[in-house]
Amino acid sequence: MSKATLQRRPLVKKILEGADDNLLVIAGLGSSNWDITEAGDRPLNMPLWGAMGAPVSMGLGLALAQPDKRVLVITGDADLMMSLGSLATVATQQPENLAIVVLDNEKFGETGNQASHTSPRNNGPTNSGAGADLAVIAKGCGIADVGTVRDASEVAELVKAARTTKGPVFRLVKVMVEKLEFVMPPQDGAHLKDRFRQALLGHP
């Protein structure tokens, strides 16, 4: 498989371009959090600083509560790997307003770029993944609209899938390993939750 060429930050910026009150975004801890924050911190972003493995189920709860809004979950491969069953739980509900975008750099980026389970198996005995394919897993869990994005020419379709295509939608995006600046949103979870509800519901 050829090396990834897509850069996560400009990609996430493009996905979130022109985000309005119709778009509710949940980002997994670490890099995905910094990615959506660099694209522009906003009250209807819920960037997680912990709760690894929770973004997909959180996105589902939100999508069921707000069927007229678009819910977009952006997270990393290792975060999703921790909660594969939640893809099957999403499939039981078939939320038309939910999109899941997984940025897969095949590394545990926050802890020193060790090979994650989506890395190929042939990286050597001490730093080898499993070659796990999260798109195949999502499909196998019952999500019909699944795709893998590797090339800049596919980004326009990715943006459409993330923002408007009838869900549940799952896109795996192979991204480069990069050393990027931490761009941090507020950390106080209660504040993040209250500002989100204030913007969405008109009360905290």
Next chain:
Amino acid sequence: MNAEASADWRDEIFEVLQTHDIKQVYHVPDAGHSRLIEHCQRSNSIRTVPLTTEEEGIGLAAGAWLGGQRSALLMQSSGVGNTINLMGLTKTLRFPFLTLITMRGEWGEFNSWQYPMGQGTPKVLEAMGVLVYSVDKASEVKATVDAAARAAFNGGQSVAVLLRQKLIGIKDFGKKTSK
């Protein structure tokens, strides 16, 4: 009066969930909760979501609250340990959380594998700052679940109701053959 006195506590829990405007109910398969789960599945006002593991229920509850809906997680004591790490989210985000737990591994339990988590359940919940209510009399279930829902949704707390094995009854697989 007679009808009320003979009401089944599982039906009463369903009434309480409706009274408190619970819109999403999460569950794993559970014999103790099965009648309540069936009530929820038949309800037009409640969305019932089956989970692959109990911790998904915490994420779902957080998402539902972000979206303005109240929820409840139904689980068995054997699944409580699966939720403990994510239970911290109820504190970090400070959102109301209600869980109803059918207990195993206590009153006359026949399965030794149920004891460790059953006995650990109240302790680990308390360690995570969850308020623990407990009920072992059918006549007190309705009031207890109602109080828990008030503590959660009016008082902003994370609350667990332990439905004790004495209330549910000793699980019996009938005649067993030992090899």
